[in-house]
Amino acid sequence: MSNHHERHSIRGAAVAAGVLGAALLLQVATPAAAQTKTIPGQTVTTSATVEAIDHAKRTLALKDEKGIYHEVKVPESVKRFAEIKVGDKLTATYYDNIIVRVKSAGEKDVNTGSTGVVPSGGAKPGATASTQRTITATIVAIDQKIPSISFKGPNGWAYSSRVEDTEALKKVKVGDKVDITWTEALLVSLEAPAAKK
Numbered sequence: 001m002s003n004h005h006e007r008h009s010i011r012g013a014a015v016a017a018g019v020l021g022a023a024l025l026l027q028v029a030t031p032a033a034a035q036t037k038t039i040p041g042q043t044v045t046t047s048a049t050v051e052a053i054d055h056a057k058r059t060l061a062l063k064d065e066k067g068i069y070h071e072v073k074v075p076e077s078v079k080r081f082a083e084i085k086v087g088d089k090l091t092a093t094y095y096d097n098i099i100v101r102v103k104s105a106g107e108k109d110v111n112t113g114s115t116g117v118v119p120s121g122g123a124k125p126g127a128t129a130s131t132q133r134t135i136t137a138t139i140v141a142i143d144q145k146i147p148s149i150s151f152k153g154p155n156g157w158a159y160s161s162r163v164e165d166t167e168a169l170k171k172v173k174v175g176d177k178v179d180i181t182w183t184e185a186l187l188v189s190l191e192a193p194a195a196k197k
Contacts, residue, residue: 041096041182049193050088055081062090077117080125087193088124096184103177109136110179111154126189134181142169151178 051069052061058074058081074081113133120126137153141160147169150160163169 036099036101039098039100041098043093043095045091045093047089047091050084050086050090050190053084053086060084060090075117078125078127079119083125084190085192089191089193091189091191093187094184095187096182098180098182101179101181102172103136103179107177109154109177110134111136120189122189124190124192126187128185128187130183130185132181132183134179136177136179139172139174139176139178142172142174144169153180 046064048062048064048070050060051063053059054061058076060072060074062070062072064070074084111134113131115129115131117127117129120128135153135157137151137157137159139149140152141150142148144166147163147166148160149163149169149172150158152158
């Protein structure tokens with residue numbers, strides 16, 4: 001299972017790749033309709049085995065498929081922590097996607113985020129954690145020679161990237177605003193160890 005830092009590294013890479021892809025692949029729409037593009041992200045599934053449990057600190061020592069150990073802090077919101085046993089197999093699936101929409105003139109900027117955790121109803125503990133973030137970014141530069149595109153958004157956010165589809169760059173201009181929404185979900189499930197034959 002990825003630790004907190006690794007998960008954020010995956011998210012950062014996915015966001016960058018998704019914004020790039022979305023910016024490059026904006027579809028032409030009729031003038032009255034907004035231009036929107038959904039970029040499916042990556043789905044990563046990994047498994048690990050619970051090797052040790054520290055109930056006082058609410059931490060698990062996990063051994064992943066490559067034999068690497070990770071210490072994971074389990075939040076208080078996980079109510080069934082006491083049901084986790086050494087030897088349980090943990091499977092975690094991470095998924096993300098990005099939607100980019102060119103805003104109509106006069107639309108208000110957005111900068112919102114939400115998170116949630118939904119426990120699973122299975123026999124063993126599990127949950128789905130999700131995060132969604134939407135920001136408005138402005139195209140601040142387009143370079144047809146490289147070709148590349150640059151965005152700026154709230155809180156000093158800035159992003160520039162090379163563009164493969166030069167025709168896509170002709171469909172937007174400096175000053176256009178886009179809403180970028182990225183969604184992440186992490187599904188974690190536990191299974192009891194297989195019975196020995």
